[in-house]
Amino acid sequence: MNKAITDGLVLMPPPFSAGLNLWSREDGTPGSASYAGQPNAAFVPADQDFAGCMELQKTVGTQSLRAFAQTPLRPGMYLRVTARVKAIAGSLPSVRIAGWAGRSNGSNVSGVPQTGPAKALTSYGEVVTVTAIIGSGDRQGVDMVWGTAAVYGHFGLDLTGPTGGVVRIDDIVIEDVTDVFHRNMMDWVDVRDYGALGDGVTDDAAAFAAADAAADGRRVLVSAGQYYLGESVTINSRVSFEGTLTMPANARLACTRNYDLDTYASAFGGELAGFRRALQVLFYFSDHVTLDLSGRRVDLPAPVDVADVAGLASFAQRRVLTNGQLNVVAGSAWNTSTTTSVATYAPAQPYRLTGVTNVANVPVGARVSGTGVGREVYVLSKNVGAGTLDLSQPLWAAAGTRTFTFHRYKYVLDFSGFSSLQKFEVTDIEFQCNGEASAIMLAPSGNTFRLADSVVNKPKDRGITSIGAGCQGMFVDQCQFLSNEQPLRAQDRTTIALNVNSNDAKIRDNRIVRFAHFAVMNGTGHMFIGNHFFQGDEETAGVRRAGLIFTQPNVKTLVTSNYIDNCFIEWSNEHDQAPDFSNEFSFGGMTVDGNIFTVNDAGSFFRWFVVTPRGPGHYINGLSVTGNTFRTVNANVDRVEAVDTTHADLDYARFRNVVFSANTFNGISQITASPLTIEHAQGTPADTWVVDGAAYLPFGGRARNVQAVVAEGAITNVNNVQQVPVPYVQLEQGSGGRFVHLRWPAAVKGRVHVTLRCDAPV
Structure with a gap:
């Protein structure tokens, strides 16, 4: 409904019957000349077409008529000014609605249109109606767009064209026609009503801010158009986008009530641009910690450099990216960068390469390979001026000057x-x-990164890569890692699901399918719980590779309740610049408990637990393998554990705290146990009984400890007379120290149960 009074605002100018002194012949501002007493103007109380009207003779080129009354304007308000005019005599002029746009300080808003479309009078006595709509927004049908700076207007009309003509003008009508554009019952305000032009050039940031401030619980509508925002804008109201935005790279749009991919994709014209903009803002919110991708797919033609998107070097507050798919679109941006350089490595500087040729072209984050380099060593940082590269881990056998290759995955x-x-x-x-x-x-550093309830599907090279200590305290929970190399033989695969350089990773309830390796782990304090990782293939008697690789000796790590399928645990010290034992902690701190180990179609040489010392002198001090199930399918494995002596063997004479117990073995030729209770039957009387448990002891270890000797039945002499002797034991007898000798006071025979261990007593 059109209104002459809106929200207490008087819109109508005074009628001519109230006096021509209320009407200006200039712009209507205070002090301008009026029509009172002018020879070319008079009030006509009665007219056959008008109840009362003003008769006016045109005497100048543009004859102005403005009300001294100030008609108020507010952002979002639209006024229609209507005049009915007829020619009486003389030349026929043209007529148009006109006004003067006033600021709150009384000055004119220059640069905005202050006249409406003109209409020519073509005959005498014919009533012609002219109208114009004035408002803040650049909407279709608005004749005079005044933006938000104008707070009032002096309205009237102009006569243009030839002079000398006489016209009569009915009382000018001003109506609120805001409802034509949006009804009061609508729950939104439009940025165009607050001065936004949406021409893609004009900076509409102030108009967006004004619309948001005026919304007062309503939604902000960004109607059709392309809007340029030259600075960061925060919209605290709910917002919806019909139009799209462009902004400088360092400017941010913060939609505090609609922070999700749907909103940002609409705002920036697509999922990719919307995702990057929304991700940028995630690092600047104080009241939002989660970016919801709205269950949508974002196609990525190139890597997302998150620090560059955010414009930050560091960040320490919790933030979450959730609920969607990031889909890689093939292209050259994903190609691996490969660089070869000559460099020098000195174990005294274990984390640095010096004298690096072509150092400027070696990218941070590149994987290092070459003679003496362990698995998953990365370039952490570089100093081009000094010609140095800092590494994520030391190199175990790379001393001197040699050639290294650097692969930077995307x-x-x-x-x-x-x-x-x-x-x-x-x-x-x-x-x-x-x-x-x-x-x-x-990132190179930081803690408690978390990946949960997610799927890493067909990575080209790596799932999660740590190039430094950014994996400290990392969580990986209830995820799937699905290899891109599943059809290949196990030995031909190169992809790795994840690696860790620091401490306290929690890897729980994940499913990992047919990678070269599941995880390469440096650091200590890790927990692998409830994962299912399998790396088999279709080969008969095929090669099997390590699923979990621990790259330092003392790991303080728990591996429990996992399903370890067609792969094994490897324990190495390949990230040690001095891999020979030298009074440091040796291999220890490992608990392997309650797991299911299985293998299909593997050769008898396969083992589920392999220790690979890279230098001599190491031993095991703290290993518990308990309550596990080992089973083969279409295979017969010799035993479950081994030492890979390619580089060095263990010192079995120093084993401490090694427990293999309560495990079950199916399809394994030789079980492993320590403590081991073995039955020894001596049929021929002797004063030295040789007890052989060597085949059972872990890693073929030495018989270093006897916990008990219990006779089963009588111990008798050569005449079958019962004896009550007490033997003593001699440990580590025979070749390799793998036998125990029971020494009796005299030659006796009988049956005993001997409990022995491969480690020294506490």
């Missing part, structure tokens, strides 16, 4: 541009890598 989410990132979480996200890209590269 990642869907690359956090390596941060110096430190803490408490960032990714949940319910599918990384659809499509064999083109890796998934996540962590």
Whole structure:
């Protein structure tokens, strides 16, 4: 409904019958000349068409008529000014609605249109109606767009064209026609009503802010158009987008009530641009910690450098990316960068390469390979001026000057541009890598990164890569890692699901399918609980590779309740610049408890637990393998554990705290136990009984401890007379020290149960 009074605002100018002194012949501002007493103007009380009207003779080129009354304007308000005019005599002029736009300080708003469309009078006595609509927004049908600076207007009309003509003008009508554009009952305000032009050039940031401030619980509508925002804008109201935005790279749009991918995709014209903008804002919110991808797919033609998107070097507050799919689109941006350089390594500087040729071209985050380099060593940082590279881990046998190769994989989410990132979480996200890209590269430092309830699907090279200490306290929970190399033989695969350089990773309830390796783990304090990882293939008597690889000797790690399928645990010290034992902690701190170990179609040489010392002198001090089930299918394995002596053997004479107990063995030729209770039957009387438990002891270890000797039945002499002797034991007898001798006071025979161990007594 059109209104002459809106929310207490008087819109109508005074009628002409109230006096021509209320009407200006200039612009209507205070002090301008009026029509009172003018020879070319008079009030006509009666007219056959008008109840009362003003008769006016045109005497100048543009004859102005303005009300001295100030008609108020507010952002979002639209007024229609209507005049009915007829020619009486003389030349026929043209007529148009006109006004003067006033600021709150009384000055004119220059640069805005202050006249409406003109209409020519073509005959005498014909009543012609002219109208114009004035308002703040650039909407279709608005003749005079005044923006938000104008707070009132002096309205009237102009006569243009030839002079000398006489016209009569009915009382001018001003109506609120805001309802034509949006009704009061609508729960939104439009940014165009607050001065936004949406021309893609004019900076509409102030108009967006004004609309948000005026919304007062209503929704902000960004109607059709392309809007340029030249600075960061925060919209605290609910917002919806019909139009799209462009902004400088360092400017941010913060939609505090609609912080999700749907909103940002609409705002920036697509999922990719919307995702990058929403991700940028995630690091600047104080009242939002979660970016919801709204269950949508974002196609990525190139890696997302998250630090560059955020414009930050470090971040320490909890933030979460959740609920969607990041889909890699094939292209050259995902190609691995490979560089070869000559460099020098000195064990005295275990984390640094010096004298690096071509150092500027070696990218941070590149994997290092070469003689004497362990698995999953990465470039942590570089100093081009000094010609040095800092590494994530030491090199075990690379002393001297040699050639190294650096492979820089490309990642869907690359956090390596941060110096430190803490408490960032990714949940319910599918990384659809499509064999083109890796998934996540962590920041060089930071703690408690979390990946949960997500899928890493077909990574080209790596699932999660740590190039430094950004994996400290990492959580990986209830995820799937699905290899891109599943059809290949196990020995031909190169992809790795994840690696860790620091301490306290919690890897729980995940499913990992047919990678070269599941995890390469440095650091201590890790927990692997409830995972199912399998790495088999279709080969008969096929090669099997390590699923879990621990790269330092003393790990303080728990491996429990996992399903370890067609792969094994390897325990190495390949990230040690001095791998020979030298009074440090040796291999220890490992608990392997309650797991299911299985293998299909493997050769008899397969083992589920392998220790690989890279230098001599090491031993085991703290290993518990208890309550596990070992089973073969279409295979017969010799035993479950082994030492890989390619580089060195263990010192079996120093074993301490080694327990293999309560395990079950199916399809394994030789079980393993320590403590081991073995039955020894001596049929021929002798004063020395040789008890052989060597085949049962872990890793073929030495018989270093006897806990008990219990006779089963009588011990008798050669005449079958019962004896009550007490033997003593001699440990580590025979070849390799793998036998125990029971020494009796005299030659006796009988049956005993001997409990022996491969480790020294406490």
